């Protein structure tokens with residue numbers, strides 16, 4: 001690890017219970033149980049990361065991460081339903097009912113610049129465990145490196161995060177250039193926190209962004225995909241806009257990113273949809289990953305559909321291929337996104353014409369496509385009980401009746417005398 005970025009215990013600042021707004025009552029009861037159990041067994045255990053940052057700002061955290069000096073094996077012994085995950089860092093995921101997962105990490109540190117990563121005593125067993133102070137210094141930005149000790153009610157700050165929260169500032173811990181070189185994803189994360197929280201980016205951190213931005217393109221595809229997933233589950237609009245203004249989208253989603261950066265109209269339509277999604281999220285809408293990606297790619301797919309004849313599945317699959325996204329989507333995910341996009345196109349056509357091939361309802365992606373359709377067509381998520389059919393009835397009542405009878409008429413024809421052309425991928429009637 002690096003020059004001015006050596007962990008310094010003397011930089012410690014502690015906010016006592018009455019000096020801040022975070023209280024135990026704000027913390028998820030299951031996270032409190034984990035903290036309590038670890039502490040009862042003699043371990044240090046703090047709430048950390050985004051939860052402390054968000055609660056100090058009076059915001060609702062997305063999740064509650066815990067950090068402890070218990071080793072992964074010790075955590076595993078202490079709880080039922082623990083899964084140890086990750087090759088690079090072994091983290092404990094504790095599962096609770098309702099698909100809730102609380103992540104428990106062991107304090108760790110970065111490698112010193114003069115340390116040999118192959119030295120067994122340094123690197124046992126592939127992870128560098130550390131002290132709370134070292135763990136704070138290996139984090140990305142100061143506002144993400146605060147700890148909350150629920151027993152004392154204290155906020156523990158080794159890196160100046162409290163001051164940066166007060167000054168509404170995003171600052172990389174240590175030398176920005178070195179930390180960006182170590183992990184270029186941090187550039188993206190800096191932009192995200194500034195955009196989401198409405199904070200400014202501290203001067204040195206901001207200066208280093210254009211210089212090191214292109215390193216993002218060299219990140220592992222799986223890291224970029226993982227970070228993109230994090231991006232889309234929260235509010236996306238403002239970060240997407242910031243990534244575009246720094247020309248970073250091309251390094252994340254390749255050819256898509258270039259198109260999004262070069263085409264103002266296309267990007268405007270994407271931002272409109274992301275804004276609709278962000279508002280729906282804040283009202284409790286929980287889209288799946290596939291649905292969110294389909295929404296992100298809808299304006300792009302729509303322009304492709306408009307200019308292309310032929311089988312839509314093949315057309316979109318080829319377009320996806322040639323866009324060369326850096327963040328590589330698993331094949332199944334890509335197939336599902338494409339299916340959703342095609343069904344949405346067919347549903348939109350049905351809304352205009354009243355002609356709908358109801359066999360579409362049998363497709364696995366029919367329901368996801370209907371949910372996305374509401375966001376695209378109406379600008380809000382479907383309410384309970386609303387379906388594509390109800391939207392069709394509202395939009396085109398007369399047409400829908402006509403469509404119903406048209407379908408019936410067609411069915412009555414004896415098929416063997418009127419062979420119909422095969423309809424691969426279900427694309428040709430959109």
Ligand code: ATP
Nearest residue numbers: 049050051062063138139140144145183185186230
């Ligand atoms: P969110 O509200 O989006 O979950 P978060 O701050 O909790 O925000 P996570 O991606 O969940 O972000 O990461 C948890 C914590 O891990 C961060 O707060 C930060 O301290 C640390 N962290 C995450 N990514 C990095 C990174 N690339 N480099 C250093 N530290 C990181």
Ligand code: MG
Nearest residue numbers: 049050063065
């Ligand atoms: Mg988090």
